Amino acid sequence: xxxxxxxxxxxxxxxxxxxxxxxxxxxxxxxxxxxxxxxxxxxxxxxxxxxxxxxxxxxxxxxxxxxxxxxxxxxxxxxxxxxxxxxxxxxxxxxxxxxxxxxx
Amino acid sequence: xxxxxxxxxxxxxxxxxxxxxxxxxxxxxxxxxxxxxxxxxxxxxxxxxxxxxxxxxxxxxxxxxxxxxxxxxxxxxxxxxxxxxxxxxxxxxxxxxxxxxxxxxxxxxxxxxxxxxxxxxxxxxxxxxxxxxxxxxxxxxxxxxxxxxx
Numbered sequence: 001x002x003x004x005x006x007x008x009x010x011x012x013x014x015x016x017x018x019x020x021x022x023x024x025x026x027x028x029x030x031x032x033x034x035x036x037x038x039x040x041x042x043x044x045x046x047x048x049x050x051x052x053x054x055x056x057x058x059x060x061x062x063x064x065x066x067x068x069x070x071x072x073x074x075x076x077x078x079x080x081x082x083x084x085x086x087x088x089x090x091x092x093x094x095x096x097x098x099x100x101x102x103x104x
Numbered sequence: 105x106x107x108x109x110x111x112x113x114x115x116x117x118x119x120x121x122x123x124x125x126x127x128x129x130x131x132x133x134x135x136x137x138x139x140x141x142x143x144x145x146x147x148x149x150x151x152x153x154x155x156x157x158x159x160x161x162x163x164x165x166x167x168x169x170x171x172x173x174x175x176x177x178x179x180x181x182x183x184x185x186x187x188x189x190x191x192x193x194x195x196x197x198x199x200x201x202x203x204x205x206x207x208x209x210x211x212x213x214x215x216x217x218x219x220x221x222x223x224x225x226x227x228x229x230x231x232x233x234x235x236x237x238x239x240x241x242x243x244x245x246x247x248x249x250x251x252x253x254x
Contacts, residue, residue, distance in 0.1 A: 015214065028222070028253050030200070046135050058213055061206040063140050065199055065253065067177045067220040074207070075214040 005087055005099040016079040016103050018050065018058075021071050022089060028064040044092055045070060051086040052079060079103055145197040145230070152193065152203060153232065156239055161186070164231050164242035175223040175252025184215040186235035192217050193234075196246075198227040200253060222252035 004023040009016055022045065029042030044064040050057055057076050081103055088098035139152035149158070167181035182192050192215075193206045199222070207217045215233070223229070223246060230243045 030253055052212070057210050059208045061135050061140075061208075063201055063204050065196070065201065065204040065222045067222055067252075071179075071218075071220045073216075073218040074209075075216050076210075076212040077214065078212055 003099050004097045005089070007085070007087065007099060007101055009085065009101070009103045011079060011081060011103055014079055015075055015077050016083075017073065017075045018085070019071075019073045020087065021069055022048075022097075023069055024089075024091065026064060026066060026068045026070060042092065045089050046092055048072070048087065048089040050074075051084075051088075052076065053084050054086075139203050140201060142203065143201065145195060145202040148195060148202040149230075149232070152206070153239060158232060158239040158241045161233075161240040161242060164233055164240060166229065166231055166242055166244040168229055168244050168246050170245075171247040172223070172249070174250050175225070175248035176250070177220050178223045178229075178246060178248065178252065179218070179220050180229060181218040182216065182231050182233075184233055184235070184240075186215060186233055186240060188236040189213065189215040189233055190237070191232075191234040193232045194219075194221060195230040195232070196221065196223050196227040197230060198223075198225045200224060202230075223248045224251050224253040 006021045008019045024045055025043055027040050027043040031040045033040050042064055045062050047061060049059040058074055083103045085103060086098060086100045090096040136152055139148050142148035142151050163184055163186050165183045172178050180194060189209050191206060191208050194204045195202045196204055204221050226247045228243045228245050233240045
């Protein structure tokens, strides 16, 4: 199955900009399903972590108020083309996914 | 020969088992339920940053539209020149649960984060930055026309 994580990296000097979108419904638990007329149970990412060459550099704690298919961007120093990036997320139902990639 | 392949299977399955078990547990640590489930802004901030003073600052730049049609997708960009930024936390004061997201930065990171959030009604988007263990706050009002939390 294709990864839920779509990652783009851009490097200038030694500063990498990370941009990503995660495919995830981010259900709040308040939304009513049009067909069943019932509330859709809450289902959202709680944690994402980012490792740069196996070292944790950035992590997130999220609520259900982060938008559907979450978008995130951040920047970090001391990086170069070919460095390893690992992204891992975990949601409230215990689902998780991760992606390993290289800075390009 | 049989023993060798058996060991191989054992080792690889152990690795699989461990990677599957430990990643989520490590990730799950410290998600502050008492702050995320708080229903008003003062409780949310107080539970996330217990017994800490928060200073107002103009050194946090919040980029957010003044007015957004659909509250389900409100882009927010935060930039700060404050040194040694350890965390950036986003709240919307009128949301059913005002604490939206926290980002933990390490010393390698630039004081910057960009994301998209849900806002239920016209609200102050409040940003709290921990810079060298001092908390700073800035806010910006956003008008939303359609509830983004439904």
